[in-house]
Amino acid sequence: MRGISPRRGVWLLAAGRSALGVAVLVAPEQVTARWLGEENARLAVVGALARPLGVRDLALGLATLRTLEDPVVGPMVQAACAAVDTVDALATILARDALPRKGVLGTVALAGAGAAAGFYWSHRLAHD
Numbered sequence: 001m002r003g004i005s006p007r008r009g010v011w012l013l014a015a016g017r018s019a020l021g022v023a024v025l026v027a028p029e030q031v032t033a034r035w036l037g038e039e040n041a042r043l044a045v046v047g048a049l050a051r052p053l054g055v056r057d058l059a060l061g062l063a064t065l066r067t068l069e070d071p072v073v074g075p076m077v078q079a080a081c082a083a084v085d086t087v088d089a090l091a092t093i094l095a096r097d098a099l100p101r102k103g104v105l106g107t108v109a110l111a112g113a114g115a116a117a118g119f120y121w122s123h124r125l126a127h128d
Contacts, residue, residue, distance in 0.1 A: 006124035007068060010078050013118055014064035017081060021058030024050050035092070035107050037100040060084065068125075077127035082118025085111045 004012075024031045025044050028050035033041035040046055067073045089111035096104045 006128045009117070010064060010074070010119040012126055013078070013081070013114065013121060014061045014068070016061075017057045017064070017114075018061030021056070021061060023055065024054030028054065035099070035103045037056045037103060040099075056084070065079060071126070075122045076124060078122035079117055081097055082115045082122060085115035085118055089115060 015104075020031075028047045029041045031054075032046055032050050035041075036046060064074075064077050064081060067077045089108050092099065092107045092111065094102055
């Protein structure tokens with residue numbers, strides 16, 4: 001992550017989170033199929049639960065972008081996003097027996113990387 005400023009790192013994470021949120025809102029079945037499997041993604045309850053997750057990610061991404069210049073609130077919002085990613089990874093691990101292996105690996109890798117990068121950039125944003 002050398003060469004990337006803390007602001008740019010946080011901006012990239014927030015933009016990705018916002019884009020994921022929009023994708024889940026627009027096409028919940030297609031996005032959740034990669035995580036939960038195609039069969040599970042077709043269940044009505046999955047769409048009902050996916051949309052709030054999409055709104056969550058969009059709202060967190062926009063809040064991060066909005067608070068990026070605030071030296072106190074910005075790092076705190078980014079740390080909150082990292083905490084959410086940590087819970088996403090852990091929840092997926094806990095439910096791994098009911099999920100497709102490929103979806104578990106991808107989700108844990110993406111959420112875990114998001115959590116690690118998020119905590120890193122939060123710290124850098126607060127101290128640079």
